[in-house]
Amino acid sequence: MKAKRILTFIFWTIIIAISVYFYYYNVFAYFYGYRNERFGTTLFTNQIWFVAHMVGATFSLFLGPVQFWPSVRKKYIRYHRMAGKLYIVGSLIAGISALRLSLINDCAGCRYPLFLLSVLFLLTTACAWIAIRRKNIVAHQQFMTRSYTLALAFVFVRLYQILPLDFLYGPIHNAEVERTVNEWIFSFVPLIIVEIVMIWLPSLKKTRRANHKQ
Secondary structure, X not given: OHHHHHHHHHHHHHHHHXXXXXXXXXXXXXXXXXXXXXXXXXXXXXXXXXXXXXXXXXXXXXXXXXXXXXXXXXXXXXXXXXXXXXXXXHHHHHHHHHHHHHXXXXXXXXXXHHHHHHHHHHXXXXXXXXXXXXXXHHHHHHHHHHHHHHHHHHHHOOOOOOOOOHHHHOOOOOHHHHHHHHHHHHHHHHHHHHHHHHHHHHHHHHHHHHHHHO
């Protein structure tokens, strides 16, 4: 039990550290004056979408971890509900703006995984809200896990420069192809891993126990 707590602590420490790193080098840069050509020249061109995405993603990134801590859910129910609502609203804003941003990505091949990632992020977040409205706690927790995993995917896809996967599939000499491959991998492999751990493996355990009883 103690080992599990330590591993859980290490896991969340890494996730939060990665989120802070991403936030510092990608979000703070905007407030210090960095502008990409895709941003446009005024707030009401493409900049409004970037601002909306950053604001919404802030709620997703930093409220997400707290929602998974059992002690917070049990002891501070009002906070859990309020934070959950802010997470859902922020995620919907971040997802909708990401749909627009996917269409103007300077990497043409990256537009497809980013668009699909945005759609899935919106769907899982909406399903989490519908599930809790219907008081289906299990489904709510599962869809929240998926939603937060996809929120982190937006972070992971920005880490390809410091976490290259060349050791897995060899060097790719075309920069756009490399970005596209990494976009697909960092966007959806975490979700696949979550599905395996959350759904596949428990279903096998249940089947084994049922067969043992028979």
